[in-house]
Amino acid sequence: MNRRLSDATMRSISAEVARPSYDRARTKAGIVHLGLGAFHRAHQAVFVDDCMNNGECDWGIVGVSLRSPETRDALSPQDGIYTLSVVDGSGEKLRVVGSILRSLVAPENPQAVLSELCDPSVRIVTLTVTEKAYLRDAGSDLDINHRDIIWDSQNPNNPRTLYGFLVESIARRAAGGTVPFTVLSCDNLPANGATLRRLLIAFAGLRDPNLKRFIEREISCPSSMVDRIVPATTNDDRTRISTALGVSDAWPVTTEPFLQWVIEDDFPSGRPRWESFGVEMVADVAPFEDMKLRLLNGSHSTIAYLGLLSGHATVSEAFSDPAIRAFVSCLWGEAKPSLPGGKGLRLDAYTDELTKRYDNPALKHRTAQIANDGSQKLPQRIMTTALDRAAAGGSFRMLMLTPAAWIAACEARGSTLPSAHFTDPLDGQLTAIFARRLTSLETVRSVFDAAGFANGSPFRQAFIEQVATHLESLRTNGVVKTLKEGIT
Numbered sequence: 001m002n003r004r005l006s007d008a009t010m011r012s013i014s015a016e017v018a019r020p021s022y023d024r025a026r027t028k029a030g031i032v033h034l035g036l037g038a039f040h041r042a043h044q045a046v047f048v049d050d051c052m053n054n055g056e057c058d059w060g061i062v063g064v065s066l067r068s069p070e071t072r073d074a075l076s077p078q079d080g081i082y083t084l085s086v087v088d089g090s091g092e093k094l095r096v097v098g099s100i101l102r103s104l105v106a107p108e109n110p111q112a113v114l115s116e117l118c119d120p121s122v123r124i125v126t127l128t129v130t131e132k133a134y135l136r137d138a139g140s141d142l143d144i145n146h147r148d149i150i151w152d153s154q155n156p157n158n159p160r161t162l163y164g165f166l167v168e169s170i171a172r173r174a175a176g177g178t179v180p181f182t183v184l185s186c187d188n189l190p191a192n193g194a195t196l197r198r199l200l201i202a203f204a205g206l207r208d209p210n211l212k213r214f215i216e217r218e219i220s221c222p223s224s225m226v227d228r229i230v231p232a233t234t235n236d237d238r239t240r241i242s243t244a245l246g247v248s249d250a251w252p253v254t255t256e257p258f259l260q261w262v263i264e265d266d267f268p269s270g271r272p273r274w275e276s277f278g279v280e281m282v283a284d285v286a287p288f289e290d291m292k293l294r295l296l297n298g299s300h301s302t303i304a305y306l307g308l309l310s311g312h313a314t315v316s317e318a319f320s321d322p323a324i325r326a327f328v329s330c331l332w333g334e335a336k337p338s339l340p341g342g343k344g345l346r347l348d349a350y351t352d353e354l355t356k357r358y359d360n361p362a363l364k365h366r367t368a369q370i371a372n373d374g375s376q377k378l379p380q381r382i383m384t385t386a387l388d389r390a391a392a393g394g395s396f397r398m399l400m401l402t403p404a405a406w407i408a409a410c411e412a413r414g415s416t417l418p419s420a421h422f423t424d425p426l427d428g429q430l431t432a433i434f435a436r437r438l439t440s441l442e443t444v445r446s447v448f449d450a451a452g453f454a455n456g457s458p459f460r461q462a463f464i465e466q467v468a469t470h471l472e473s474l475r476t477n478g479v480v481k482t483l484k485e486g487i488t
Protein backbone atom coordinates (compact mmCIF):
# COMPACT_ATOMS: atom_id res chain seq x y z
CA MET A 1 0.00 0.00 0.00
CA ASN A 2 1.78 3.13 -1.18
CA ARG A 3 -0.70 5.93 -0.63
CA ARG A 4 -0.07 7.59 2.73
CA LEU A 5 -2.65 8.91 5.11
CA SER A 6 -2.67 12.73 4.71
CA ASP A 7 -5.03 15.71 4.52
CA ALA A 8 -5.61 14.89 0.86
CA THR A 9 -6.23 11.13 1.25
CA MET A 10 -8.26 11.44 4.48
CA ARG A 11 -11.41 11.96 2.39
CA SER A 12 -11.04 8.54 0.81
CA ILE A 13 -10.64 6.41 3.94
CA SER A 14 -13.28 3.99 5.17
CA ALA A 15 -16.44 5.80 6.31
CA GLU A 16 -16.40 3.95 9.61
CA VAL A 17 -13.27 5.77 10.72
CA ALA A 18 -13.93 9.01 12.63
CA ARG A 19 -11.91 12.04 11.48
CA PRO A 20 -11.54 15.77 12.18
CA SER A 21 -14.69 17.75 11.36
CA TYR A 22 -12.70 21.02 11.26
CA ASP A 23 -10.76 22.45 8.34
CA ARG A 24 -7.12 21.82 9.24
CA ALA A 25 -6.03 24.63 6.90
CA ARG A 26 -7.81 27.12 9.17
CA THR A 27 -6.25 26.02 12.45
CA LYS A 28 -3.60 27.79 14.50
CA ALA A 29 -1.12 26.48 17.06
CA GLY A 30 -1.86 27.42 20.68
CA ILE A 31 0.12 24.63 22.37
CA VAL A 32 3.71 23.46 22.05
CA HIS A 33 4.18 19.92 23.31
CA LEU A 34 7.61 18.64 24.39
CA GLY A 35 7.98 14.82 24.17
CA LEU A 36 6.07 13.68 21.10
CA GLY A 37 5.64 10.03 22.08
CA ALA A 38 2.74 7.60 21.71
CA PHE A 39 1.33 8.59 25.10
CA HIS A 40 0.84 12.22 24.11
CA ARG A 41 -0.78 11.18 20.85
CA ALA A 42 -3.27 8.89 22.62
CA HIS A 43 -4.03 11.34 25.42
CA GLN A 44 -3.60 15.14 25.37
CA ALA A 45 -3.69 15.34 21.56
CA VAL A 46 -7.07 13.53 21.59
CA PHE A 47 -8.61 15.94 24.11
CA VAL A 48 -7.32 18.86 22.05
CA ASP A 49 -8.74 17.25 18.89
CA ASP A 50 -12.11 17.05 20.72
CA CYS A 51 -11.92 20.80 21.43
CA MET A 52 -10.96 21.56 17.83
CA ASN A 53 -13.88 19.43 16.60
CA ASN A 54 -15.99 21.69 18.79
CA GLY A 55 -14.79 24.86 17.07
CA GLU A 56 -11.78 25.81 19.23
CA CYS A 57 -9.42 25.74 16.27
CA ASP A 58 -6.66 27.96 17.63
CA TRP A 59 -5.42 25.33 20.10
CA GLY A 60 -3.54 23.17 17.60
CA ILE A 61 -0.33 21.49 18.76
CA VAL A 62 3.27 21.86 17.61
CA GLY A 63 4.90 18.57 18.66
CA VAL A 64 8.57 18.58 19.62
CA SER A 65 10.74 15.48 20.06
CA LEU A 66 13.62 16.29 22.37
CA ARG A 67 15.69 13.37 21.13
CA SER A 68 14.96 11.22 18.08
CA PRO A 69 13.50 12.08 14.65
CA GLU A 70 11.37 8.91 14.19
CA THR A 71 7.96 10.34 15.07
CA ARG A 72 8.52 13.48 12.99
CA ASP A 73 9.77 11.38 10.08
CA ALA A 74 6.61 9.28 10.22
CA LEU A 75 4.15 12.13 10.78
CA SER A 76 5.44 14.89 8.50
CA PRO A 77 4.64 13.09 5.20
CA GLN A 78 1.13 12.58 6.68
CA ASP A 79 0.59 16.30 7.43
CA GLY A 80 0.82 15.39 11.14
CA ILE A 81 -2.33 13.24 11.17
CA TYR A 82 -2.40 9.68 12.50
CA THR A 83 -4.86 7.00 13.58
CA LEU A 84 -5.89 6.32 17.14
CA SER A 85 -6.95 2.70 17.63
CA VAL A 86 -8.94 1.93 20.78
CA VAL A 87 -9.06 -1.78 21.54
CA ASP A 88 -10.70 -4.09 24.02
CA GLY A 89 -12.12 -7.62 23.98
CA SER A 90 -15.06 -6.44 21.85
CA GLY A 91 -13.06 -5.04 18.92
CA GLU A 92 -11.29 -1.97 17.61
CA LYS A 93 -12.46 1.63 17.01
CA LEU A 94 -10.44 3.86 14.69
CA ARG A 95 -10.26 7.64 14.65
CA VAL A 96 -7.98 9.98 12.74
CA VAL A 97 -6.58 12.71 15.01
CA GLY A 98 -5.72 16.07 13.46
CA SER A 99 -4.63 18.24 16.38
CA ILE A 100 -0.87 17.96 15.77
CA LEU A 101 -0.19 20.58 13.14
CA ARG A 102 3.54 20.10 12.71
CA SER A 103 6.44 18.40 14.43
CA LEU A 104 10.03 19.35 15.13
CA VAL A 105 13.13 17.54 16.35
CA ALA A 106 14.91 19.72 18.93
CA PRO A 107 18.53 18.56 18.44
CA GLU A 108 18.26 19.17 14.66
CA ASN A 109 17.03 22.72 14.96
CA PRO A 110 16.80 24.23 18.45
CA GLN A 111 16.16 27.69 16.93
CA ALA A 112 12.97 26.49 15.24
CA VAL A 113 11.74 25.14 18.58
CA LEU A 114 12.54 28.44 20.34
CA SER A 115 10.73 30.35 17.65
CA GLU A 116 7.57 28.21 18.06
CA LEU A 117 7.79 28.67 21.83
CA CYS A 118 7.99 32.45 21.37
CA ASP A 119 4.95 32.65 19.07
CA PRO A 120 2.40 34.90 20.84
CA SER A 121 -0.43 32.53 19.81
CA VAL A 122 1.16 29.80 21.96
CA ARG A 123 -0.27 30.03 25.45
CA ILE A 124 0.43 26.58 26.87
CA VAL A 125 3.47 24.29 26.81
CA THR A 126 2.65 20.69 27.72
CA LEU A 127 5.24 18.04 28.53
CA THR A 128 5.54 14.24 28.49
CA VAL A 129 9.30 13.83 28.62
CA THR A 130 9.47 10.88 31.12
CA GLU A 131 10.97 10.90 34.58
CA LYS A 132 14.63 10.94 33.60
CA ALA A 133 14.41 14.10 31.47
CA TYR A 134 13.74 16.14 34.63
CA LEU A 135 17.47 15.68 35.42
CA ARG A 136 17.12 15.44 39.17
CA ASP A 137 19.93 14.44 41.50
CA ALA A 138 19.61 11.82 44.27
CA GLY A 139 18.05 14.46 46.53
CA SER A 140 15.43 15.32 43.86
CA ASP A 141 16.99 18.75 43.20
CA LEU A 142 18.16 19.91 39.79
CA ASP A 143 21.31 18.00 38.85
CA ILE A 144 23.47 21.09 38.33
CA ASN A 145 26.48 18.92 37.48
CA HIS A 146 24.69 17.27 34.54
CA ARG A 147 26.58 18.11 31.36
CA ASP A 148 23.45 19.25 29.50
CA ILE A 149 22.44 21.54 32.39
CA ILE A 150 25.92 23.07 32.38
CA TRP A 151 25.73 23.44 28.59
CA ASP A 152 22.26 25.03 28.70
CA SER A 153 23.19 27.50 31.42
CA GLN A 154 26.14 28.69 29.29
CA ASN A 155 24.53 28.48 25.82
CA PRO A 156 21.04 29.97 26.12
CA ASN A 157 20.57 30.25 22.35
CA ASN A 158 21.31 26.61 21.67
CA PRO A 159 19.49 24.60 24.33
CA ARG A 160 19.38 20.82 24.83
CA THR A 161 17.20 20.30 27.91
CA LEU A 162 13.59 21.16 28.60
CA TYR A 163 14.83 23.79 31.07
CA GLY A 164 17.03 25.46 28.48
CA PHE A 165 14.14 25.69 26.00
CA LEU A 166 11.58 26.89 28.55
CA VAL A 167 13.73 29.46 30.31
CA GLU A 168 15.12 30.98 27.10
CA SER A 169 11.68 31.29 25.54
CA ILE A 170 10.24 32.72 28.76
CA ALA A 171 13.05 35.32 28.71
CA ARG A 172 12.50 36.20 25.03
CA ARG A 173 8.73 36.49 25.48
CA ALA A 174 9.22 38.77 28.49
CA ALA A 175 11.69 40.93 26.57
CA GLY A 176 9.27 41.20 23.65
CA GLY A 177 6.24 41.99 25.84
CA THR A 178 4.49 38.71 24.93
CA VAL A 179 2.22 37.18 27.59
CA PRO A 180 3.86 34.25 29.38
CA PHE A 181 2.73 30.70 28.61
CA THR A 182 1.52 28.21 31.20
CA VAL A 183 3.71 25.12 31.59
CA LEU A 184 1.72 21.91 32.10
CA SER A 185 3.63 18.77 33.07
CA CYS A 186 1.85 15.53 32.11
CA ASP A 187 4.51 13.19 33.47
CA ASN A 188 4.06 10.52 36.13
CA LEU A 189 5.73 12.46 38.93
CA PRO A 190 4.18 13.45 42.24
CA ALA A 191 3.22 17.16 42.30
CA ASN A 192 4.52 17.30 38.73
CA GLY A 193 3.70 21.00 38.30
CA ALA A 194 5.25 22.13 41.57
CA THR A 195 8.26 19.89 40.94
CA LEU A 196 8.77 21.29 37.46
CA ARG A 197 8.39 24.84 38.75
CA ARG A 198 10.99 24.27 41.47
CA LEU A 199 13.48 22.81 38.97
CA LEU A 200 12.76 25.52 36.39
CA ILE A 201 13.41 28.22 38.98
CA ALA A 202 16.62 26.47 40.05
CA PHE A 203 17.79 26.39 36.44
CA ALA A 204 16.87 30.05 35.84
CA GLY A 205 18.91 30.91 38.96
CA LEU A 206 21.99 29.46 37.22
CA ARG A 207 21.47 31.97 34.41
CA ASP A 208 20.23 35.20 35.92
CA PRO A 209 18.64 36.18 39.27
CA ASN A 210 16.19 38.55 37.53
CA LEU A 211 14.95 35.80 35.28
CA LYS A 212 14.57 33.56 38.30
CA ARG A 213 12.44 36.18 40.04
CA PHE A 214 10.37 36.71 36.89
CA ILE A 215 9.56 32.99 36.72
CA GLU A 216 8.73 32.90 40.42
CA ARG A 217 6.30 35.77 39.89
CA GLU A 218 4.79 35.11 36.47
CA ILE A 219 4.96 31.48 35.38
CA SER A 220 2.17 29.14 36.28
CA CYS A 221 2.90 25.39 36.37
CA PRO A 222 -0.33 23.57 37.25
CA SER A 223 -0.07 19.92 38.23
CA SER A 224 -1.95 17.26 36.33
CA MET A 225 -2.70 13.56 36.55
CA VAL A 226 -2.79 11.75 33.23
CA ASP A 227 -3.96 8.21 32.68
CA ARG A 228 -4.24 5.94 29.67
CA ILE A 229 -2.36 2.73 28.94
CA VAL A 230 -0.53 3.10 25.63
CA PRO A 231 1.67 0.21 24.47
CA ALA A 232 4.41 0.93 21.92
CA THR A 233 3.07 0.62 18.36
CA THR A 234 4.06 -2.63 16.60
CA ASN A 235 4.39 -3.45 12.90
CA ASP A 236 1.29 -5.64 13.25
CA ASP A 237 -0.62 -2.54 14.40
CA ARG A 238 0.66 -0.59 11.39
CA THR A 239 -0.40 -3.29 8.94
CA ARG A 240 -3.80 -3.97 10.50
CA ILE A 241 -4.72 -0.29 10.80
CA SER A 242 -3.45 0.67 7.34
CA THR A 243 -5.48 -2.18 5.82
CA ALA A 244 -8.62 -0.97 7.61
CA LEU A 245 -8.02 2.63 6.44
CA GLY A 246 -7.17 1.76 2.85
CA VAL A 247 -4.12 4.06 3.02
CA SER A 248 -0.93 3.57 4.94
CA ASP A 249 -0.32 5.13 8.35
CA ALA A 250 3.36 4.91 9.36
CA TRP A 251 2.72 5.58 13.04
CA PRO A 252 -0.74 4.90 14.45
CA VAL A 253 -1.20 4.53 18.22
CA THR A 254 -3.08 1.74 19.96
CA THR A 255 -4.68 2.19 23.35
CA GLU A 256 -7.46 1.17 25.76
CA PRO A 257 -10.92 2.79 26.09
CA PHE A 258 -10.06 4.22 29.55
CA LEU A 259 -8.97 7.87 29.54
CA GLN A 260 -8.52 10.28 32.43
CA TRP A 261 -6.99 13.74 32.85
CA VAL A 262 -7.23 15.75 36.05
CA ILE A 263 -5.75 19.26 35.91
CA GLU A 264 -5.22 22.02 38.45
CA ASP A 265 -7.14 24.94 36.97
CA ASP A 266 -4.49 27.67 36.81
CA PHE A 267 -4.09 28.99 33.26
CA PRO A 268 -3.67 32.78 33.41
CA SER A 269 -3.19 33.02 29.62
CA GLY A 270 -6.21 30.90 28.73
CA ARG A 271 -6.86 27.25 27.87
CA PRO A 272 -9.13 25.07 25.74
CA ARG A 273 -12.51 24.13 27.25
CA TRP A 274 -11.19 20.68 28.13
CA GLU A 275 -13.89 20.19 30.76
CA SER A 276 -16.46 19.82 27.95
CA PHE A 277 -14.75 16.54 27.04
CA GLY A 278 -14.39 14.87 30.42
CA VAL A 279 -11.24 16.52 31.75
CA GLU A 280 -11.58 17.14 35.49
CA MET A 281 -10.47 20.70 36.27
CA VAL A 282 -9.83 20.80 40.03
CA ALA A 283 -8.20 22.93 42.73
CA ASP A 284 -5.90 20.17 43.99
CA VAL A 285 -4.63 17.26 41.92
CA ALA A 286 -2.52 15.65 44.66
CA PRO A 287 -5.05 13.03 45.87
CA PHE A 288 -5.69 11.88 42.27
CA GLU A 289 -1.98 11.79 41.50
CA ASP A 290 -1.09 9.80 44.61
CA MET A 291 -3.86 7.31 43.94
CA LYS A 292 -2.72 6.77 40.37
CA LEU A 293 1.01 6.60 41.06
CA ARG A 294 0.65 4.28 44.04
CA LEU A 295 -2.10 1.96 42.81
CA LEU A 296 -1.71 1.93 39.03
CA ASN A 297 1.95 2.70 38.37
CA GLY A 298 3.17 0.86 41.49
CA SER A 299 1.37 -2.34 40.50
CA HIS A 300 2.34 -1.86 36.85
CA SER A 301 6.05 -1.90 37.71
CA THR A 302 5.47 -4.87 40.01
CA ILE A 303 3.67 -6.84 37.30
CA ALA A 304 6.41 -5.91 34.81
CA TYR A 305 9.33 -7.21 36.92
CA LEU A 306 7.53 -10.29 38.26
CA GLY A 307 6.23 -10.97 34.76
CA LEU A 308 9.71 -10.74 33.25
CA LEU A 309 11.09 -13.10 35.88
CA SER A 310 8.26 -15.55 35.10
CA GLY A 311 8.61 -15.42 31.31
CA HIS A 312 5.49 -13.32 30.61
CA ALA A 313 5.83 -10.91 27.69
CA THR A 314 2.71 -8.78 28.29
CA VAL A 315 0.79 -7.32 31.23
CA SER A 316 -2.40 -9.28 30.51
CA GLU A 317 -0.39 -12.51 30.33
CA ALA A 318 1.45 -11.74 33.59
CA PHE A 319 -1.74 -10.63 35.32
CA SER A 320 -3.49 -13.88 34.46
CA ASP A 321 -0.74 -15.79 36.28
CA PRO A 322 -2.55 -16.70 39.54
CA ALA A 323 0.53 -16.13 41.72
CA ILE A 324 1.11 -12.60 40.35
CA ARG A 325 -2.58 -11.67 40.40
CA ALA A 326 -2.98 -12.72 44.04
CA PHE A 327 0.17 -10.85 44.98
CA VAL A 328 -0.96 -7.62 43.29
CA SER A 329 -4.18 -7.74 45.23
CA CYS A 330 -2.19 -7.98 48.50
CA LEU A 331 0.08 -5.17 47.33
CA TRP A 332 -2.95 -2.93 46.78
CA GLY A 333 -4.15 -3.90 50.27
CA GLU A 334 -0.86 -2.69 51.71
CA ALA A 335 -0.77 0.53 49.63
CA LYS A 336 -4.37 1.71 50.14
CA PRO A 337 -4.05 2.81 53.78
CA SER A 338 -1.43 5.34 52.61
CA LEU A 339 -4.12 7.13 50.55
CA PRO A 340 -6.83 9.42 51.84
CA GLY A 341 -9.77 8.02 49.81
CA GLY A 342 -13.00 10.00 50.14
CA LYS A 343 -13.84 13.02 47.89
CA GLY A 344 -15.01 10.81 45.05
CA LEU A 345 -11.84 8.73 45.22
CA ARG A 346 -13.22 5.28 45.75
CA LEU A 347 -10.10 3.16 46.10
CA ASP A 348 -11.77 -0.25 45.83
CA ALA A 349 -13.70 0.78 42.72
CA TYR A 350 -10.42 2.13 41.32
CA THR A 351 -8.55 -1.16 41.77
CA ASP A 352 -11.57 -3.13 40.45
CA GLU A 353 -11.35 -1.04 37.30
CA LEU A 354 -7.58 -1.52 37.14
CA THR A 355 -8.13 -5.27 37.26
CA LYS A 356 -10.33 -5.00 34.16
CA ARG A 357 -7.85 -2.74 32.39
CA TYR A 358 -4.92 -5.09 33.04
CA ASP A 359 -7.03 -8.01 31.79
CA ASN A 360 -7.67 -6.29 28.41
CA PRO A 361 -6.53 -9.11 26.09
CA ALA A 362 -6.33 -6.88 23.02
CA LEU A 363 -3.72 -4.60 24.57
CA LYS A 364 -0.27 -6.08 24.03
CA HIS A 365 1.50 -4.00 26.63
CA ARG A 366 4.99 -5.42 26.93
CA THR A 367 6.37 -6.00 30.41
CA ALA A 368 9.80 -4.94 29.06
CA GLN A 369 8.39 -1.52 28.08
CA ILE A 370 7.20 -0.75 31.62
CA ALA A 371 10.43 -2.19 33.08
CA ASN A 372 12.52 0.66 31.65
CA ASP A 373 13.95 3.28 34.02
CA GLY A 374 12.99 1.50 37.27
CA SER A 375 15.47 3.58 39.29
CA GLN A 376 13.55 6.71 38.23
CA LYS A 377 10.08 5.24 38.73
CA LEU A 378 10.21 3.24 41.96
CA PRO A 379 10.74 6.22 44.30
CA GLN A 380 7.26 7.68 43.61
CA ARG A 381 5.53 4.39 42.78
CA ILE A 382 6.69 2.30 45.75
CA MET A 383 9.13 4.03 48.11
CA THR A 384 6.96 6.98 49.17
CA THR A 385 4.04 4.61 49.77
CA ALA A 386 6.28 2.43 51.96
CA LEU A 387 7.67 5.48 53.78
CA ASP A 388 4.13 6.65 54.61
CA ARG A 389 3.12 3.17 55.74
CA ALA A 390 6.24 2.82 57.90
CA ALA A 391 5.74 6.26 59.47
CA ALA A 392 2.19 5.24 60.42
CA GLY A 393 3.48 2.01 61.97
CA GLY A 394 2.04 -0.06 59.10
CA SER A 395 3.44 -2.88 57.02
CA PHE A 396 5.68 -2.50 53.95
CA ARG A 397 6.58 -6.15 53.38
CA MET A 398 4.69 -6.54 50.06
CA LEU A 399 5.81 -3.17 48.78
CA MET A 400 9.46 -4.12 49.26
CA LEU A 401 9.03 -7.06 46.93
CA THR A 402 8.90 -4.68 43.96
CA PRO A 403 12.44 -3.29 44.35
CA ALA A 404 13.62 -6.87 44.94
CA ALA A 405 11.96 -7.99 41.70
CA TRP A 406 13.44 -4.97 39.92
CA ILE A 407 16.95 -5.87 41.10
CA ALA A 408 16.42 -9.54 40.19
CA ALA A 409 15.13 -8.63 36.72
CA CYS A 410 18.09 -6.27 36.13
CA GLU A 411 20.42 -9.04 37.27
CA ALA A 412 18.73 -11.55 34.94
CA ARG A 413 19.61 -9.51 31.84
CA GLY A 414 22.32 -11.29 29.93
CA SER A 415 21.33 -14.69 31.40
CA THR A 416 17.63 -15.60 31.50
CA LEU A 417 16.61 -12.30 29.85
CA PRO A 418 18.19 -10.73 26.74
CA SER A 419 20.93 -8.30 27.73
CA ALA A 420 19.28 -5.07 26.55
CA HIS A 421 15.71 -6.26 27.19
CA PHE A 422 15.06 -3.03 29.07
CA THR A 423 17.34 -0.21 30.17
CA ASP A 424 17.94 2.09 33.10
CA PRO A 425 20.00 5.27 33.55
CA LEU A 426 21.83 3.40 36.35
CA ASP A 427 22.80 0.45 34.13
CA GLY A 428 26.54 1.20 34.37
CA GLN A 429 26.46 1.15 38.17
CA LEU A 430 24.09 -1.83 38.35
CA THR A 431 26.33 -3.93 36.09
CA ALA A 432 29.33 -3.10 38.28
CA ILE A 433 27.40 -4.08 41.43
CA PHE A 434 26.22 -7.41 39.97
CA ALA A 435 29.74 -8.23 38.73
CA ARG A 436 30.94 -8.23 42.35
CA ARG A 437 28.72 -11.26 43.14
CA LEU A 438 27.67 -9.84 46.50
CA THR A 439 25.29 -11.32 49.05
CA SER A 440 21.65 -10.22 48.73
CA LEU A 441 22.05 -7.79 51.61
CA GLU A 442 25.19 -6.22 50.15
CA THR A 443 23.61 -6.06 46.70
CA VAL A 444 20.52 -4.28 47.99
CA ARG A 445 22.57 -1.84 50.07
CA SER A 446 24.72 -0.95 47.05
CA VAL A 447 21.67 -0.52 44.81
CA PHE A 448 19.92 1.69 47.40
CA ASP A 449 23.10 3.82 47.57
CA ALA A 450 23.26 4.16 43.79
CA ALA A 451 19.54 4.94 43.37
CA GLY A 452 19.17 7.11 46.47
CA PHE A 453 16.12 5.09 47.60
CA ALA A 454 14.75 6.23 51.01
CA ASN A 455 17.78 8.49 51.50
CA GLY A 456 17.80 10.16 54.89
CA SER A 457 14.85 8.12 56.18
CA PRO A 458 14.99 6.35 59.55
CA PHE A 459 13.32 3.38 57.81
CA ARG A 460 16.02 2.95 55.18
CA GLN A 461 17.81 0.13 57.01
CA ALA A 462 14.54 -1.77 57.60
CA PHE A 463 13.67 -1.38 53.90
CA ILE A 464 17.08 -2.67 52.83
CA GLU A 465 16.74 -5.73 55.07
CA GLN A 466 13.22 -6.48 53.81
CA VAL A 467 14.23 -6.10 50.15
CA ALA A 468 17.27 -8.33 50.79
CA THR A 469 15.06 -11.07 52.28
CA HIS A 470 12.88 -11.01 49.15
CA LEU A 471 15.87 -10.86 46.80
CA GLU A 472 17.48 -13.83 48.52
CA SER A 473 14.24 -15.77 48.08
CA LEU A 474 13.90 -14.74 44.41
CA ARG A 475 17.51 -15.79 43.80
CA THR A 476 17.19 -19.18 45.49
CA ASN A 477 13.49 -20.15 45.34
CA GLY A 478 12.17 -18.34 42.26
CA VAL A 479 9.06 -16.19 41.84
CA VAL A 480 6.22 -18.59 42.66
CA LYS A 481 7.57 -19.70 46.04
CA THR A 482 8.62 -16.15 46.95
CA LEU A 483 5.16 -14.79 46.19
CA LYS A 484 3.48 -17.57 48.11
CA GLU A 485 5.61 -16.90 51.16
CA GLY A 486 5.31 -13.13 50.65
CA ILE A 487 1.54 -13.14 51.01
CA THR A 488 1.15 -15.58 53.87
Ligand code: CS2
Pocket residue numbers: 188226227228229230296297300301369370371377
Ligand atom coordinates in the same frame (compact mmCIF):
# COMPACT_ATOMS: atom_id res chain seq x y z
C1 CS2 B 1 3.62 2.64 32.82
C2 CS2 B 1 2.89 3.93 32.48
O1 CS2 B 1 5.45 2.46 31.36
C3 CS2 B 1 5.10 2.69 32.51
O2 CS2 B 1 5.90 2.95 33.40
O3 CS2 B 1 3.39 2.32 34.16
O4 CS2 B 1 3.30 4.45 31.26
C4 CS2 B 1 1.36 3.71 32.47
O5 CS2 B 1 0.97 2.87 31.41
C5 CS2 B 1 0.61 5.02 32.37
O6 CS2 B 1 1.03 5.86 33.40
C6 CS2 B 1 -0.89 4.79 32.43
O7 CS2 B 1 -1.54 5.99 32.54
